[in-house]
Ligand code: ADP
């Protein structure tokens with residue numbers, strides 16, 4: 001059968017163009033990417049083989065093998081993992097399926113310098129091979145199938161796929177190096193790259209040299225090693241591998257739970273927001289292993305949605321290796337691990353908030369809106385812990401809404417006679433600060449929380465109270481400030497105000513009611529204004545004004 005010529009999806013062509021022309025200096029990461037894929041392929045096979053041992057057959061020792069041919073100027077990375085069939089080849093190496101890479105392409109500017117920085121930040125997976133290779137060949141055979149396929153491309157817009165021969169399952173990737181890349185034809189250089197980026201890979205990475213095989217990595221799962229043996233760089237590289245992200249982790253949480261159930265957790269809080277954070281499916285991507293064997297990265301019972309930004313691994317000692325998806329959904333072991341994960345992560349965040357206010361504020365900027373979803377969805381202790389962790393902008397301090405306050409801070413500053421936590425919702429803190437609704441509160445020195453996340457419209461009414469104090473929106477009627485004591489106003493001024501209210505104001509209100517008729521529900525004199533003459537408020541039982549606006553935008 002002759003080779004079939006196919007075109008890359010337009011986004012891939014664009015990506016390849018940038019990859020090839022990029023000034024990105026760390027071209028060596030191509031090897032990390034190929035090894036990472038080979039390791040994933042072995043993980044997938046090992047999982048399938050749990051229920052179908054025949055897939056492993058005689059070839060049960062999973063490994064990655066790297067070899068060099070100086071004369072031909074080629075590097076080969078081979079694995080005996082899951083392999084790909086024809087359709088998978090075309091889908092995986094001809095289109096962009098990964099959200100991170102798609103986002104990368106979206107952010108490309110066409111400016112080689114800027115785009116090179118982005119490559120370092122996002123990683124471009126398989127396509128990074130074209131940074132060093134003028135031609136790439138992928139020979140692959142899917143486990144359990146007989147047909148083998150050869151994919152070839154020079155990265156210039158199209159690729160070919162042809163039926164081929166391969167004795168055993170797995171994938172062999174051959175890179176024909178560009179001029180000037182001779183550096184990578186030295187085995188020592190490649191081994192150095194493996195140790196630098198891929199030492200945490202749990203599968204042996206072997207070098208074939210003069211007919212002999214030598215293992216270049218430690219080939220033990222990073223999370224099983226003792227903390228004292230693990231360097232910060234090891235954690236960072238492992239984070240890159242499990243998360244397919246290339247920022248620095250903001251927090252690394254590595255622990256071993258022993259007792260009724262046993263498991264090891266190695267979780268990371270990313271340093272920046274993952275691209276799919278607000279995708280509607282709100283999935284977590286934490287990988288579940290059972291005694292070092294990868295099971296799934298789609299166990300939604302393991303981590304609550306409000307912690308879906310976590311990346312990393314949970315390795316259970318208690319689950320059976322042949323655990324099915326249905327078993328996971330109702331497993332008490334998974335439930336217990338979920339509780340343990342929540343307790344551990346929220347506990348660490350609480351410590352961080354105490355010890356490192358600045359670092360915590362940066363975390364809150366990235367993930368606060370996600371954590372707040374838990375205020376709505378969870379109850380009991382979990383909700384209480386989240387209330388402790390929540391931070392808000394407020395009118396306190398410089399009055400600019402800079403800096404974050406906790407609910408405990410707020411309650412500690414409440415004025416004499418104040419029994420309510422006041423808040424205002426809207427899209428942006430500086431616009432809220434200019435709102436006439438706040439004038440009376442500012443004048444009386446009463447703090448108001450500025451809530452700017454859409455989720456705030458939901459959890460505040462759901463919770464209703466904190467520390468026995470009701471939440472109340474300042475845009476509602478009945479946000480009564482008269483009980484709050486004013487600190488230092490001369491007596492005669494107060495008398496003037498009282499006279500005003502009963503006399504002139506009364507007739508003005510009557511006049512306004514007449515003029516506005518059905519346009520408004522009611523007209524009231526209020527203490528909430530000092531400079532502005534009037535403002536709109538929602539009635540006590542009615543929908544909050546910002547929520548009404550939000551829903552109208554979404555045509556509800
Ligand atoms: P990612 O690894 O983030 O999914 P890549 O660009 O690195 O993105 O790889 C794209 C896809 O190609 C992988 O998800 C996988 O399905 C497939 N793939 C790449 N290398 C291999 C391999 N050695 N064995 C099997 N599948 C592979």
Ligand code: MG
Nearest residue numbers: 036037125126
């Ligand atoms: Mg990859």
